[in-house]
Amino acid sequence: MWPDERVVEFVNENFVPARVHVKADSEQFRKYSEQYNAPWTPTILMLDSDGVERYRIEGFLPNDDFLSQLMLGRAKIAFAHEQWDEAAQRFREIVDKFPDADAAPEALYWAGVALYKKTHDNTSLKETGKAFTQRYQDSSWAKKASVWR
Amino acid sequence: MPIEFRHDVDAVLEYAKHEGKPVLLDFSAAPM
Numbered sequence: 001m002w003p004d005e006r007v008v009e010f011v012n013e014n015f016v017p018a019r020v021h022v023k024a025d026s027e028q029f030r031k032y033s034e035q036y037n038a039p040w041t042p043t044i045l046m047l048d049s050d051g052v053e054r055y056r057i058e059g060f061l062p063n064d065d066f067l068s069q070l071m072l073g074r075a076k077i078a079f080a081h082e083q084w085d086e087a088a089q090r091f092r093e094i095v096d097k098f099p100d101a102d103a104a105p106e107a108l109y110w111a112g113v114a115l116y117k118k119t120h121d122n123t124s125l126k127e128t129g130k131a132f133t134q135r136y137q138d139s140s141w142a143k144k145a146s147v148w149r
Numbered sequence: 150m151p152i153e154f155r156h157d158v159d160a161v162l163e164y165a166k167h168e169g170k171p172v173l174l175d176f177s178a179a180p181m
Binding site for chain 2 (some may be wrong): 003008012015019020022023024031033034036037038040043044046048049050054070074077
């Protein structure tokens with residue numbers, strides 16, 4: 001996961017990275033694993049600048065899945081801060097770059113929501129609902145978006 | 150170039166708040 005150059009670049013550009021190791025940083029590990037309810041490793045939390053958790057990855061993932069999940073977390077931070085254009089762009093980037101990743105259907109869904117939140121025009125939701133008839137039909141996100149068609 | 154993880158989480162949270170930047174917090178048990 002971590003040695004992947006794309007992951008390194010993405011993390012360094014988008015986050016202040018911190019690590020608590022179960023043995024080497026045992027006191028901090030105990031404190032923060034309790035505070036953030038993270039009893040298992042690896043667990044990666046993405047916090048906004050106020051320290052509020054916005055997304056987490058639990059367990060090992062191959063590189064493409066890992067990077068797309070990091071991108072999803074970063075997009076959700078933008079979404080939580082009502083940065084609709086940035087959030088929509090970040091969600092779309094996941095679908096474009098990693099169309100086969102588990103994160104892609106969720107990203108497609110939230111890209112539509114981010115555009116709707118910006119415009120309050122339900123066209124974006126309808127288009128997203130229709131997009132799910134063409135791809136990711138078996139995903140839970142397609143079911144969730146089916147009411148928008 | 151590796152990721153330069155910091156280990157003082159309190160300091161990281163304070164720095165992130167000041168800089169308006171998100172935090173990635175890795176709970177790890179990887180061999181050192």
